[in-house]
Amino acid sequence: MVTRRELPIPAAPVARRLTRQATRPVWxxxxxxxxxxxRHTCGVTASPSSKTRIAVVEDQxxxxxxxxxxxxxxxxxxxxxxxxxxxxxxxLITAGSxxxxxxxxxxxxxxxxxLGIQLRRADPAIxxxxxxxxxxxxxxxxxxxxxxxxxxxxxxxSALSTDSLVAAIQATAAGGTVLxxxxxxxxxxxxxxxxxxxxxxxxxxxxxxxxxDSNAVVAGRLGIAVRSVEAHLGMIYAALNIPEGQNAxxxxxxxLLEETARG
Amino acid sequence: MDEVQATDMARYRRTAAWGSFVPMVVxxxxxxxxxxxxxxxxxxxxxxxxxxxxxxxxxxxxxxxxTLIGAAVWLVPISPSRRLWWLAAVTSAxxxxxxxxxxxxxxxxxxxxxxxxxxxxxxxxxxxxGLFSLAVGVVLADAxxxxxxxxxxxxxxxxxxxxxxxxxxAEELRVRREVAEGLHGTVQHRLVLVGAGLRGIFDELSVGxxxxxxxxxxxxxxxxxxxxxxxxxxxxxxxxxxxxxVGLGVxxxxxxxxxxxxxxxxxxAHIDESVVEYDDPAFARVPQTLRLLVVRLLEEAVSNALRxxxxxxxxxxxxxxxxxxxxxxxxDDGVGVPENPEFSGxxxxxxxxxxxxxxxxxxxGPLGGARLSATIPLGQR
Numbered sequence: 001m002v003t004r005r006e007l008p009i010p011a012a013p014v015a016r017r018l019t020r021q022a023t024r025p026v027w028x029x030x031x032x033x034x035x036x037x038x039r040h041t042c043g044v045t046a047s048p049s050s051k052t053r054i055a056v057v058e059d060q061x062x063x064x065x066x067x068x069x070x071x072x073x074x075x076x077x078x079x080x081x082x083x084x085x086x087x088x089x090x091x092l093i094t095a096g097s098x099x100x101x102x103x104x105x106x107x108x109x110x111x112x113x114x115l116g117i118q119l120r121r122a123d124p125a126i127x128x129x130x131x132x133x134x135x136x137x138x139x140x141x142x143x144x145x146x147x148x149x150x151x152x153x154x155x156x157x158s159a160l161s162t163d164s165l166v167a168a169i170q171a172t173a174a175g176g177t178v179l180x181x182x183x184x185x186x187x188x189x190x191x192x193x194x195x196x197x198x199x200x201x202x203x204x205x206x207x208x209x210x211x212x213d214s215n216a217v218v219a220g221r222l223g224i225a226v227r228s229v230e231a232h233l234g235m236i237y238a239a240l241n242i243p244e245g246q247n248a249x250x251x252x253x254x255x256l257l258e259e260t261a262r263g
Numbered sequence: 264m265d266e267v268q269a270t271d272m273a274r275y276r277r278t279a280a281w282g283s284f285v286p287m288v289v290x291x292x293x294x295x296x297x298x299x300x301x302x303x304x305x306x307x308x309x310x311x312x313x314x315x316x317x318x319x320x321x322x323x324x325x326x327x328x329x330t331l332i333g334a335a336v337w338l339v340p341i342s343p344s345r346r347l348w349w350l351a352a353v354t355s356a357x358x359x360x361x362x363x364x365x366x367x368x369x370x371x372x373x374x375x376x377x378x379x380x381x382x383x384x385x386x387x388x389x390x391x392x393g394l395f396s397l398a399v400g401v402v403l404a405d406a407x408x409x410x411x412x413x414x415x416x417x418x419x420x421x422x423x424x425x426x427x428x429x430x431x432x433a434e435e436l437r438v439r440r441e442v443a444e445g446l447h448g449t450v451q452h453r454l455v456l457v458g459a460g461l462r463g464i465f466d467e468l469s470v471g472x473x474x475x476x477x478x479x480x481x482x483x484x485x486x487x488x489x490x491x492x493x494x495x496x497x498x499x500x501x502x503x504x505x506x507x508x509v510g511l512g513v514x515x516x517x518x519x520x521x522x523x524x525x526x527x528x529x530x531x532a533h534i535d536e537s538v539v540e541y542d543d544p545a546f547a548r549v550p551q552t553l554r555l556l557v558v559r560l561l562e563e564a565v566s567n568a569l570r571x572x573x574x575x576x577x578x579x580x581x582x583x584x585x586x587x588x589x590x591x592x593x594x595d596d597g598v599g600v601p602e603n604p605e606f607s608g609x610x611x612x613x614x615x616x617x618x619x620x621x622x623x624x625x626x627x628g629p630l631g632g633a634r635l636s637a638t639i640p641l642g643q644r
Contacts, residue, residue, distance in 0.1 A: 105511075106444075111544070114544040114547065118545050135519075136507050136508055136515070136519060138518040138521075138522045142512070142534055143539075144539055144540060144544075144545075188526035189526060190528075190529065190530060191528060191529045191575075192576070261524060261525060261530075262523075
């Protein structure tokens with residue numbers, strides 16, 4: 001069963017966009033100074049009416065056309081590039097041309113992970129959303145240090161709705177990390193890990209956050225107040241020993257991925 | 264003529280030149296000294312029976328001949344296809360050298376005007392010495408060259424063998440990958456269709472009245488079996504054939520493997536930054552066969568720990584040193600290294616590690632159980 005979800009409200013993703021932009025060369029050697037300086041300008045530029053430009057790389061023609069057609073109909077999405085493989089992807093997706101690259105991991109002439117890393121190195125602002133039929137969600141844990149943030153993963157075999165795909169794309173564009181809901185649902189906390197020490201409620205909150213939900217969506221999903229969600233998040237960060245800051249949300253999501261097992 | 268052959272031939276000429284020059288010098292110096300000593304010892308010179316020849320004149324003539332022969336052998340170009348032509352050329356050069364020696368001796372006044380017939384005797388003896396020296400040089404150079412070719416062909420053969428092994432393993436991996444893809448795609452898809460078909464029959468049956476209860480139950484069971492087969496059986500076989508992540512990078516392959524360990528087992532994993540950086544998926548420097556070997560090694564260590572060691576905790580560390588040697592350490596808190604370690608699974612891995620220059624060791628670890636440590640050199644492949 002797939003529940004229809006609201007689009008993420010920009011509040012939390014914008015905070016994360018700042019995180020990623022901080023690594024852009026604009027601020028040279030002082031990336032930690034950037035967020036404060038840009039907090040206001042960012043709020044202005046993140047206008048909800050601007051379309052998210054996506055590039056789709058998928059080697060199966062039918063699947064590629066389906067994604068492109070389905071997403072192309074959405075008013076908030078603009079499909080700027082479709083490519084049939086790694087080579088064409090490298091050629092067509094030039095720096096600045098797309099906000100998010102939606103990449104199939106198993107390409108006939110390479111793989112989406114390598115392509116994503118190359119695209120990110122050429123364009124530090126591009127978000128990467130990986131799609132795969134085989135469960136390789138763990139790839140998000142061992143990315144090279146220079147391209148670590150702003151990656152998402154969805155499973156092709158999960159029953160995804162267009163809404164959830166669009167939501168994942170937008171969250172990724174904002175620098176967030178979205179994990180596949182079905183795979184998350186199958187995951188079990190690993191014995192002895194910090195994640196296994198979370199309370200049931202905290203675990204649910206983290207699971208929801210990992211699907212790309214904003215605090216408001218988490219609150220709606222769990223039937224609790226947004227404030228409670230914030231409080232839970234604070235406790236989650238404390239339990240996982242994550243310093244609160246712009247990176248905390250993504251770090252917590254990756255810890256959930258690292259400290260769970262999927263049979 | 265390629266570069267290797269060119270240097271080969273240059274070496275050949277150098278060996279042959281020295282090989283001819285040295286005996287010729289020995290002959291020349293020896294002969295000059297002998298004439299000198301013979302005159303002094305016999306005292307015949309004093310009676311004018313033998314013309315008194317200064318030693319230097321004979322030396323100059325003899326060394327000139329030796330140098331001419333050596334230089335000719337050194338300088339006349341040679342190729343394997345025109346070896347006879349080369350032999351003829353250097354032989355003529357040797358003859359010329361000997362004749363020059365005769366002429367020099369005449370010019371330097373080695374011979375008494377009354378005994379000019381001795382010139383021809385000297386030329387004949389000189390010819391014998393010159394050709395003999397030349398033969399020594401050529402035989403020597405031939406022997407050296409044969410040894411060199413032999414050595415090269417041995418190393419080329421070894422190289423070919425290892426390249427063939429690499430190709431074989433790569434091919435095996437490709438087939439595994441294709442079969443795994445077929446399983447994930449076609450077979451799973453077919454099973455979905457079969458399941459849907461069964462469900463259809465089941466739905467129709469439940470609408471009708473006269474249905475045996477037990478038949479419905481068996482259909483439901485069958486459908487569940489097929490689902491299970493599709494979800495677990497097929498996926499696991501695919502995983503065995505071509506583990507996820509092997510096509511991406513060492514760290515990725517290891518991570519996928521670790522995430523498959525049941526959640527009831529404590530797992531601490533440390534994949535060092537250096538490994539991630541070395542096998543950066545964008546550059547993929549580690550061959551897939553080695554990545555698969557690393558996964559197999561971990562699988563073996565983990566399953567030994569769980570099956571024989573009753574371990575509840577496993578710590579995996581992947582690192583790399585400056586010489587680009589990958590180290591894999593797996594510790595567990597199980598019963599430890601058995602008295603008679605079951606090397607059946609490890610034996611095969613040890614062999615594979617040997618073939619890539621790696622090593623494997625089973626010791627007692629800090630967690631109280633066994634520690635498996637393995638190394639695989641990644642550089643200079």
